[in-house]
Amino acid sequence: MKTLIIALNSKFIHSALAPWYLKASCGPDCGQVLVLERTVNENQDKVLSSIYLHKPDVAAFSCYIWNIRYVLDLASSLKKLLPATTIVLGGPEVSYCAAEMLRDYPFVDFVLAGEGEISFPGLLSLLAKRYDNRGTDEMSGSNDRSGGISCVPAGIDSIEGIVYRSGSGITEARPAVVKDLDSLKSPYTEEMISSLSNKIVYFEASRGCPFSCSYCLSSATAGTRFFSFERVCSELDKLVKSGVKQIKFVDRTFNANPERAKGIVRYILELNQQLTGGETAVCNFHFEVGADLFDDEFIGLLSGAPQGLIQLEAGVQSTNEEALAAVCRKTDVGKLLSNIEKIRRNGNIHVHADLIAGLPYEDFRSFGKSFSDVYSVKPHHLQLGFLKFLKGTKLRDEAEYYGYRFCDHAPYEILAGHDISAEELIRLKGIEELLERYYNSGRFMYSLDYMIRSFFNSPFEFFERFYVYNRDNGHLELPSSVRDLYLILYSFYQSITVLPGKSGAVVKDNDPPDDAVSGGPARNAESNGGTNSIFCELLRLDFLASDNSGTLPEFLQRPVTAEFRDKCFKFLKNAPLINKLIPETTGMLPKQILKKVHFQQFFFGDSSSLSMGRDSSALSTGRDGSSLSTGRDGSSLSMGRDSSALFTGRDGSSLSMGRDSSALSTGGDSSSLSTGGDSSPLCMGYDPSRLFGAKGPSQHDIDLRCKSTVLLFSYFSRDKVTGRYQFYKVDI
Numbered sequence: 001m002k003t004l005i006i007a008l009n010s011k012f013i014h015s016a017l018a019p020w021y022l023k024a025s026c027g028p029d030c031g032q033v034l035v036l037e038r039t040v041n042e043n044q045d046k047v048l049s050s051i052y053l054h055k056p057d058v059a060a061f062s063c064y065i066w067n068i069r070y071v072l073d074l075a076s077s078l079k080k081l082l083p084a085t086t087i088v089l090g091g092p093e094v095s096y097c098a099a100e101m102l103r104d105y106p107f108v109d110f111v112l113a114g115e116g117e118i119s120f121p122g123l124l125s126l127l128a129k130r131y132d133n134r135g136t137d138e139m140s141g142s143n144d145r146s147g148g149i150s151c152v153p154a155g156i157d158s159i160e161g162i163v164y165r166s167g168s169g170i171t172e173a174r175p176a177v178v179k180d181l182d183s184l185k186s187p188y189t190e191e192m193i194s195s196l197s198n199k200i201v202y203f204e205a206s207r208g209c210p211f212s213c214s215y216c217l218s219s220a221t222a223g224t225r226f227f228s229f230e231r232v233c234s235e236l237d238k239l240v241k242s243g244v245k246q247i248k249f250v251d252r253t254f255n256a257n258p259e260r261a262k263g264i265v266r267y268i269l270e271l272n273q274q275l276t277g278g279e280t281a282v283c284n285f286h287f288e289v290g291a292d293l294f295d296d297e298f299i300g301l302l303s304g305a306p307q308g309l310i311q312l313e314a315g316v317q318s319t320n321e322e323a324l325a326a327v328c329r330k331t332d333v334g335k336l337l338s339n340i341e342k343i344r345r346n347g348n349i350h351v352h353a354d355l356i357a358g359l360p361y362e363d364f365r366s367f368g369k370s371f372s373d374v375y376s377v378k379p380h381h382l383q384l385g386f387l388k389f390l391k392g393t394k395l396r397d398e399a400e401y402y403g404y405r406f407c408d409h410a411p412y413e414i415l416a417g418h419d420i421s422a423e424e425l426i427r428l429k430g431i432e433e434l435l436e437r438y439y440n441s442g443r444f445m446y447s448l449d450y451m452i453r454s455f456f457n458s459p460f461e462f463f464e465r466f467y468v469y470n471r472d473n474g475h476l477e478l479p480s481s482v483r484d485l486y487l488i489l490y491s492f493y494q495s496i497t498v499l500p501g502k503s504g505a506v507v508k509d510n511d512p513p514d515d516a517v518s519g520g521p522a523r524n525a526e527s528n529g530g531t532n533s534i535f536c537e538l539l540r541l542d543f544l545a546s547d548n549s550g551t552l553p554e555f556l557q558r559p560v561t562a563e564f565r566d567k568c569f570k571f572l573k574n575a576p577l578i579n580k581l582i583p584e585t586t587g588m589l590p591k592q593i594l595k596k597v598h599f600q601q602f603f604f605g606d607s608s609s610l611s612m613g614r615d616s617s618a619l620s621t622g623r624d625g626s627s628l629s630t631g632r633d634g635s636s637l638s639m640g641r642d643s644s645a646l647f648t649g650r651d652g653s654s655l656s657m658g659r660d661s662s663a664l665s666t667g668g669d670s671s672s673l674s675t676g677g678d679s680s681p682l683c684m685g686y687d688p689s690r691l692f693g694a695k696g697p698s699q700h701d702i703d704l705r706c707k708s709t710v711l712l713f714s715y716f717s718r719d720k721v722t723g724r725y726q727f728y729k730v731d732i
C-alpha cells in the first residue's frame, strides 16, 4: 500500500513539519509512506498531476486555515480521478469540525482529530491489512463505494482521534493528544533535512500553551507538554550542523517555562560560540514569546547574542485592559512594552510585535491607542492582524454575544462587531497596507519617525491621515514601486499644514482632525524648505540606507560637483582608513570600492537634539542630550549615555572618543574620519519652530544655517537586524 502525505505550504520558503512527524511514526506495517510538499501558490492542475502520477492508495492532507480551500478542491478532483484512493484529512483546521467535514464532503473518508502521530499509523496499519487481504470480507462497515480500501476496517474504534462514517452515521472522536512527546520519533531524518535547502525549518520544544486566550486554538487543549531538554539540544545540534539557515520554533509561548527557555537559549549561544567563535550567527532562531515573562537575567542573556542569531515575535494584541480581559488574556502590558523596548534597544535582535484589531470592547479609537502604544516602543516589525474566529475556539462560540459577523470561509476574519464597524475595519486594512509599505519595510526609518514626531500627535494619527491621503489619491488601488513610495510620502508631506498654537498639530488640507486647534496663520509643510527640508534630507538618507543602486529618486537628486567627486575618490585611496571603516574593502582598488559605496552630502541643520543609532527608534531627542549616534544603522559610530563610549569597528576598539567629545580619531589618520570641531557626528534639529523660527525658513536661511555632512554608504552587506545598509559620517 502506498500512502502520500501532502503538505501545501503557504510559501515556497516554508517547510512542513507535521507530515514528517507522521512519516516517522509509521512502521513497516503501514506500507510505503511518502511526503509531497508543494505550495498553495502553485497551479492546482500541476499539483493534482503530481499526486495522480504517484497513484497513491491513501492520500493524506495536512489542513490549516491557509490551505483548506485548496485542499478540498484538490481532494475532490483526486477522488474523481482515483476513486479507489482513500482520502484522509488531518490538522487544526479539521480537528474541531471533523464530523462536519465528513458530512459536507463525501470524498473525504477519514478525519484525524488532534495530534496524528498515534492515530495515523494506527489507521494505515489497518488499511494496509485490508489492502493485503483485498477480496476477503473482514470489514465491519459498508461504505466501500469505490472498490478501494476506504471502508471502515475492523478495530478502528480502538484508535483515538479517528472520525469516520459507520453504518449508523458518523462516529466522532475527541482530538487526540500525545502525552509523552519524547515517545515520538524525530521528524528530522536525512530525507527531511535534504528537502530543506533554503527553507525555514520548523521546530518544537513543546506543545500546547499554559494560557487560554479565547480566540486561540492553543487554548482548546489544556496544558503544555515538553520534549526533554536533552532531545531539544540534540536535534538543534543536528539541524544547525546540517547547515540550515533559519529555525523557527513553533512553540506557542516559547518562554512559558522561563528557566527551561533560558537553558535552550544558553545552549544555542554555546553552540554558536563553538561553531563561529561567537562573532557571527551560525543561523537564525525565531521564537514566539510572552515578552512580559522575561526577567533581567533573560534579557541579559539575549543581549549577548550576535546580531541575527535570534529574533523574537511578541504578541501584544491590545493595550486595552478591558479588551484583554474579555478574551481571557493575562498580560502585564507595561512590562511587556518595556521589555520589547529594552530588547530592541540592544540592537542585536529583530523584534516583531503583533496587534489584533477587533477584540471585544476595543473600538476604533481604543485600537488607535493600542497601535500608538506598541508603535512607540519601535518593534522592527509591527503586525496589524484582524480578529479571526477559528473553529474550536471559545470566542467563536461567543461571537453572537459580541455582535460579531465574520467570514464563513477560512480564515474566518471579522467583518464587523458591536465595537467596531465595517467602515472602520476597512480603514484599518488600508492602514495595515501602509504599515507594511512604510514601517515594516524598514525603508523609511528616519523620515517616518521625523514626520510623526514633528507633525502628529501620535503614530496612529499619522497613519490614519496618511491612509486618507493614499485612498483619495488612488494609491491603495495598485501596488506602488519602491521609488513611488518615496514620492507619495513626500507629496503627503507637502500637503500637510502646520497649525501654530498646538505643538506638533498638523492637519492634511481638507481633512482637519476633530481635535485640531488654531492659533495663528497655518503654514504649508513645503514652505519648510521643500526638497531641502530636514524631512527630505532624511528621506534621502533612508533611500540610500535601503537601496544599493546609489541613484536617488529624481525629485531627491541634487547636482554633484566634479570637486566633490574628486574628494570622494581621494578618500577611497586612503587604504588604512577605508579598510578600517569597511573591512570588506581590504585588498580592493579604489575604483572597485567605488562601485560598492555611495557618498552623499546632507544639510541637516543645527541642533543637537536629534540622533540616529543602532537603536531602531532611529531618531530620538534624548532629553538629556545623551543619545547621539549614527552608524551601521548604529553600531559603527555611536555615542551612548556614557560619552566615553563612542566607537566604531566591529570590535568596538578601532575608533574611540574619550570624555572630550572632540577627540574622535581613527588612530592612523585622525583627520580623515572625525567629528571635528563640530563635536556632534550627525546632528539634526527637527522641531520646526526651533529650527526655522515662526515664519519658517527661506532657502537662503538653510544655506546659512546648515552645515554640510557627508555620509558614506556601504553596500557590502545589510544589517542583519534592520535589513538596512550601514553608513558612516566622513570628513572629505
Ligand code: SF4
Pocket: 209, 210, 211, 212, 213, 216, 217, 218, 219, 252, 253, 315
Ligand atoms: S494566544 Fe498565545 S498565549 Fe494565548 S493561548 Fe494562544 S498561544 Fe497561548
